[in-house]
Amino acid sequence: MTETLTLAKIKQAFGASLIEAHSQLGHDTVVISKSAILDVARMLKTDPELQYNYLMDLTAVDYWKRNPRFEVVYHLYSLANNQRLRVKAPLGGNEPEIDSLTSLWAGANWFEREVYDMFGIRFKGHPDLRRILLYPEFEGHPLRKDYPITKRQPLIGPKV
Amino acid sequence: MASTETISKTMFLNIGPSHPAMHGTVRIAVELDGEIIRSADVEIGYLHRAFEKHCESGSYTQCFPYTDRLNYVSPLINNFGFAAAVEKLMGIEVPERCNYIRVIMSEISRICDHLTSIGASAMELGAFSVFLYMIKAREWLWELVEEVTGARLTVSYGRVGGVKGDLTEGFAERCRPTLQKVRSVLKEVDDLLTHNRIFYDRMKGVGFIAQEDAIEHGITGPFLRASGVAYDVRKASPYFVYDRMNFDIPVGENGDNFDRYLVRMEEMEQSIRIVEQALDTIPEGPTNVDPEGRVIEPSVMADLGKIGKTLGLLTNEVLIEPTLQGSEKRLHAAVYTASKQARIPPKEQVYSNIEALMNHFKVVMYGHGIRPPKGEVYYAVEGANGELGFYIVSDGTDKPWRVRCRPPCFPIMAALGKILIGSQLADIVPTFGSVNMIGGELDR
Amino acid sequence: MEIVSGGSTTMGFFTTRLDKMIGWARKYSIFQYPFITACCGMEYMATACSHYDIDRFGAGLPRFSPRQADVLFVVGTISQKLAPVLVTIYEQMCAPKWVVAFGVCTCTGGFYNDYASVPGIDTIIPVDVYIPGCPPRPETVLHGLMMLQEKIQNQKQEL
Numbered sequence: 001m002t003e004t005l006t007l008a009k010i011k012q013a014f015g016a017s018l019i020e021a022h023s024q025l026g027h028d029t030v031v032i033s034k035s036a037i038l039d040v041a042r043m044l045k046t047d048p049e050l051q052y053n054y055l056m057d058l059t060a061v062d063y064w065k066r067n068p069r070f071e072v073v074y075h076l077y078s079l080a081n082n083q084r085l086r087v088k089a090p091l092g093g094n095e096p097e098i099d100s101l102t103s104l105w106a107g108a109n110w111f112e113r114e115v116y117d118m119f120g121i122r123f124k125g126h127p128d129l130r131r132i133l134l135y136p137e138f139e140g141h142p143l144r145k146d147y148p149i150t151k152r153q154p155l156i157g158p159k160v
Numbered sequence: 161m162a163s164t165e166t167i168s169k170t171m172f173l174n175i176g177p178s179h180p181a182m183h184g185t186v187r188i189a190v191e192l193d194g195e196i197i198r199s200a201d202v203e204i205g206y207l208h209r210a211f212e213k214h215c216e217s218g219s220y221t222q223c224f225p226y227t228d229r230l231n232y233v234s235p236l237i238n239n240f241g242f243a244a245a246v247e248k249l250m251g252i253e254v255p256e257r258c259n260y261i262r263v264i265m266s267e268i269s270r271i272c273d274h275l276t277s278i279g280a281s282a283m284e285l286g287a288f289s290v291f292l293y294m295i296k297a298r299e300w301l302w303e304l305v306e307e308v309t310g311a312r313l314t315v316s317y318g319r320v321g322g323v324k325g326d327l328t329e330g331f332a333e334r335c336r337p338t339l340q341k342v343r344s345v346l347k348e349v350d351d352l353l354t355h356n357r358i359f360y361d362r363m364k365g366v367g368f369i370a371q372e373d374a375i376e377h378g379i380t381g382p383f384l385r386a387s388g389v390a391y392d393v394r395k396a397s398p399y400f401v402y403d404r405m406n407f408d409i410p411v412g413e414n415g416d417n418f419d420r421y422l423v424r425m426e427e428m429e430q431s432i433r434i435v436e437q438a439l440d441t442i443p444e445g446p447t448n449v450d451p452e453g454r455v456i457e458p459s460v461m462a463d464l465g466k467i468g469k470t471l472g473l474l475t476n477e478v479l480i481e482p483t484l485q486g487s488e489k490r491l492h493a494a495v496y497t498a499s500k501q502a503r504i505p506p507k508e509q510v511y512s513n514i515e516a517l518m519n520h521f522k523v524v525m526y527g528h529g530i531r532p533p534k535g536e537v538y539y540a541v542e543g544a545n546g547e548l549g550f551y552i553v554s555d556g557t558d559k560p561w562r563v564r565c566r567p568p569c570f571p572i573m574a575a576l577g578k579i580l581i582g583s584q585l586a587d588i589v590p591t592f593g594s595v596n597m598i599g600g601e602l603d604r
Numbered sequence: 605m606e607i608v609s610g611g612s613t614t615m616g617f618f619t620t621r622l623d624k625m626i627g628w629a630r631k632y633s634i635f636q637y638p639f640i641t642a643c644c645g646m647e648y649m650a651t652a653c654s655h656y657d658i659d660r661f662g663a664g665l666p667r668f669s670p671r672q673a674d675v676l677f678v679v680g681t682i683s684q685k686l687a688p689v690l691v692t693i694y695e696q697m698c699a700p701k702w703v704v705a706f707g708v709c710t711c712t713g714g715f716y717n718d719y720a721s722v723p724g725i726d727t728i729i730p731v732d733v734y735i736p737g738c739p740p741r742p743e744t745v746l747h748g749l750m751m752l753q754e755k756i757q758n759q760k761q762e763l
């Protein structure tokens with residue numbers, strides 16, 4: 001299997017923080033440790049050969065009962081090369097934290113707020129980290145696997 | 161004595177969540193300096209319905225009704241996007257005819273979406289008759305959709321491994337004249353709006369976003385194309401059979417509301433072209449895959465069942481997609497369809513013979529349904545508002561571990577606050593209209 | 605109903621007639637406030653436009669301010685976050701007022717039985733007519749509207 005340019009470059013520059021690299025179903029994937037996420041993302045965005053200029057999606061997965069429990073998933077896209085890349089960073093603990101990408105992509109702002117809202121993952125350096133889809137009084141983070149789907153919270157308001 | 165100095169203060173104004181001139185529940189808190197917007201804070205989430213959580217708690221087949229309600233103006237695109245993502249995960253290739261049907265229905269959906277979008281934003285600018293014309297045209301298209309899928313809006317027509325049923329007899333003969341009628345409506349609306357002084361003045365130069373900003377925010381779809389970037393998933397990474405269709409990607413220049421309107425108008429014309437081509441070239445044949453990975457007609461499957469040959473139907477492997485690389489093949493060879501038959505047999509069969517009924521139960525019953533192999537997949541299709549992506553993580557059971565939908569209007573709404581700064585208060589309405597915010601997709 | 609006796613029969617006659625007349629007037633001049641949130645809104649648009657022409661029932665003019673409306677159409681899923689807004693809007697409307705629950709989401713919560721959705725708007729405001737369906741077809745909506753008209757006609761009219 002020939003390695004794609006992207007994977008080779010990441011291996012070369014961030015060998016130490018690279019946990020895994022593979023290409024499943026034709027989609028390049030790298031798993032890196034969370035401390036390197038900002039540097040890797042900056043390299044991917046600015047490297048003249050790669051030019052991953054789109055942050056298409058940013059989300060997280062809760063692998064309950066596995067350690068590390070969370071994984072933040074970034075989907076990058078390069079308009080110039082028509083290439084897609086998935087970057088994943090595992091996070092442990094109950095109060096996970098990772099660097100924010102808002103300094104690189106303005107679009108990361110709301111995506112990160114949504115992940116914070118749904119999973120309780122905090123983003124270091126985010127300018128305005130508050131709930132986005134739910135209301136501030138909501139307790140807990142519904143997309144965590146230990147939050148039951150039907151657990152309603154008391155209605156807030158109506159205070160006219 | 162009163163001082164002669166004028167004190168100027170900014171004013172905060174709260175718009176929404178239920179505002180007469182905005183179709184959608186969203187709250188915009190703006191800071192006004194006279195009529196000029198100094199800052200705008202957009203708050204969303206009023207239609208959060210736990211789409212992702214619901215998908216995690218049901219089987220793969222049970223996700224389809226929820227995907228209908230993501231972008232409820234073009235539900236078919238969501239259906240097919242989700243189905244295609246699961247198919248990619250399982251390594252299934254659907255038959256030719258199915259791909260053509262998917263293209264036809266997706267494009268009809270896209271036309272409906274753009275009709276609603278332009279109609280609604282024109283209505284908010286006072287052109288009520290345009291709205292009536294557009295809805296009239298949409299009604300004709302919905303009649304076609306209803307004829308094929310059985311429902312007007314919440315269709316649930318996609319299936320993993322195929323579609324619910326074939327096109328109805330004589331569909332093409334009814335579809336072509338309808339498309340002509342839609343064309344004439346578009347012509348009429350074009351006459352009404354494009355050179356309309358009021359409409360032009362309120363749209364031109366308003367809601368500007370530069371290319372770089374749009375990319376920075378992750379904006380796709382007509383909103384991006386109006387800024388001059390020709391990115392369309394249908395061209396960039398063709399899925400279904402879009403690579404065989406002959407169509408253009410309309411691109412704007414100025415990145416303002418008026419260009420977005422023009423791009424949408426032209427896109428409808430292109431969609432009509434695609435549908436017409438697909439209707440001309442659609443091959444005959446079956447529409448669904450069978451568990452063995454070959455394509456099979458529903459009646460043949462039932463006949464096999466009747467003579468007791470159910471064994472083959474239940475234990476064969478699904479076809480492996482040729483592009484799989486390296487060690488992943490091993491994973492996929494283990495996909496057996498014993499209890500994982502990929503699609504629900506047609507309803508007529510289910511009601512008339514026991515094998516199909518059993519197959520049906522095997523798919524829908526708790527603990528039996530489709531089981532894609534462990535792994536993850538991201539599949540993008542071109543939704544009406546931009547790139548609609550599904551990211552699915554499977555843990556090998558019949559329930560998806562995680563389903564994530566990349567909503568196309570989410571990044572646009574994220575950028576809206578920025579776009580509005582510096583414009584007039586009244587410009588909120590046309591700009592918001594050109595975003596085409598769909599609550600179900602935005603808040604999921 | 606009380607039996608009216610003696611000299612007040614004529615008065616009774618007049619009030620029931622008056623009731624009928626006001627009911628008749630009211631049922632054909634429904635000013636609705638569509639509170640549209642979700643997918644059902646698309647079907648609402650279809651009903652309101654020329655194809656199904658809700659104007660035939662005297663309900664053609666949506667008022668986009670709750671203070672001018674007398675029927676509240678709640679169209680689409682109401683989430684926990686939106687519920688206080690809905691209650692406020694209901695309270696802003698002047699009596700006499702009626703509420704129509706449009707779509708199964710507003711009737712019972714539908715298949716959104718989860719942490720974010722309200723299980724039927726009748727848990728927060730009173731409802732007069734329920735129109736089930738996901739979304740209800742325009743024919744169903746018109747049927748619901750006629751039932752509402754019947755209800756308006758037959759009720760005791762407050763002045």
Ligand code: SF4
Pocket residue numbers: 229314642643644645679680681706707708709710714737738739740
């Ligand atoms: S009843 Fe169905 S169509 Fe209507 S809002 Fe609810 S989910 Fe959408």
